Amino acid sequence: xxxxxxxxxxxxxxxxxxxxxxxxxxxxxxxxxxxxxxxxxxxxxxxxxxxxxxxxxxxxxxxxxxxxxxxxxxxxxxxxxxxxxxxxxxxxxxxxxxxxxxxxxxxxxxx
DNA sequence: GCTCTGACTATTC
DNA sequence: CGAATAGCCAGAG
Numbered sequence: 483x484x485x486x487x488x489x490x491x492x493x494x495x496x497x498x499x500x501x502x503x504x505x506x507x508x509x510x511x512x513x514x515x516x517x518x519x520x521x522x523x524x525x526x527x528x529x530x531x532x533x534x535x536x537x538x539x540x541x542x543x544x545x546x547x548x549x550x551x552x553x554x555x556x557x558x559x560x561x562x563x564x565x566x567x568x569x570x571x572x573x574x575x576x577x578x579x580x581x582x583x584x585x586x587x588x589x590x591x592x593x
Numbered sequence: 594g595c596t597c598t599g600a601c602t603a604t605t606c
Numbered sequence: 607c608g609a610a611t612a613g614c615c616a617g618a619g
Contacts, residue, residue: 492617493616510602511600511601512601520615522614522615523602523614524599524600524614524615525614525617526600526616528598528617544601
């Protein structure tokens with residue numbers, strides 16, 4: 483695992499988990515944070531915002547299955563490209579992630 | 594080394 | 607059901 487600019491364990495952990503998420507699957511910020519033993523859901527998003535370079539940040543969504551703020555359009559393009567299960571919803575973005583199908587964790591054996 | 598900010602979450606009004 | 611508040615952690619200034 484390459485060491486990123488921040489060099490902090492937290493950043494490294496976030497990067498490791500996000501990079502582990504398979505194509506077409508997503509994790510919530512809370513789940514990602516919980517995976518490495520920290521509840522900093524906000525911090526996870528911050529790491530992706532500053533150090534999200536080269537990372538599939540769109541595979542990390544909020545608790546309700548909503549994409550990151552301001553990046554809903556870009557995120558949707560990736561979801562459509564990867565075939566991520568999306569569901570029409572009365573949200574400002576007009577859609578949300580189907581956590582029931584796309585929901586994933588490092589423990590999940592499904593490809 | 595302290596303070597503010599933020600790609601969040603859960604609870605309450 | 608939508609808006610507001612509080613709690614949370616880490617990075618940047």
